[in-house]
Amino acid sequence: MKHILLINGNPDPSPERLTGALAKAYREGAEEGGCTVRQINVGDTAFSWLQNAQDFAAEAKDKTITEAQGAFLAADHLVFIYPLWLGSAPALLKAYMERVACGDFLLDKSGRGFPRGRLKGRSARVIVTMGMPALLYRLMFGAYGVKAFNRSILGMAGIRPISTTLFGGAQIQHPRSARTIDAVREIGRRKA
Secondary structure (H helix, E strand, C coil): CCCCEEEEEECCCCCCHHHHHHHEEEEHHHHHHCCCEEEEEECCCCCCCCCHHHHHHHCCCCCHEEEEEEEHHHCEEEEEEEECCEEEEHHHHHHHHHHHHHCCCCCCCCCCCCCEECCCCCCCCCCEEEECCCCHHHHHHHHHHHHHHHHHHHHHCCCCCCEEECCCCCCCCCCHHHHHHHHHHHHHHHCC
16 A cells, blocks of 8 residues: 655645645545545644754754654655746745755765765655646746756655646636546546
8 A cells, every 4th residue: 555645735725726626636536546645735734934054954843844754754655736836836835845854854964975865765746736838837937946846855855756747727717627637636546
């Protein structure tokens, strides 16, 4: 049985948002496929933002963050669903990941040379919604915000492979939304 950690990175996790509907669809599909799914809605999570290097170096003591760290360790597969805001992940999601990374949780710096990722052996799926066409985001903007999230956070932590799905023209009321939700449910069923 595959253990999946599903993170809805939208600061507004309400089901009226497309990301909320996609998280629900992924979860349903994965559970139909025999997986156990734990979901974290970053918008429902209270935590303090990092203010300095000392905060980042210290181990997390906040129960919300230590429980999240335990969920990361228990997962075989991580799924991040978030809207594209100003070309990248919302600031709240990045702040959350910075908090989870505290105290060398994501990186082992004990050896010589480059730090090694502590979450090696896990895979990830990143699902991003955006108002602009996804092809335009890839071609005109190089999808750099999503690439930075994937490489600088997930990849550095040792997570591989990382699959990315971009949905452009995203709105919950849009006629294509039902197809998008069905597509994400199928991704969940495939445990991808």
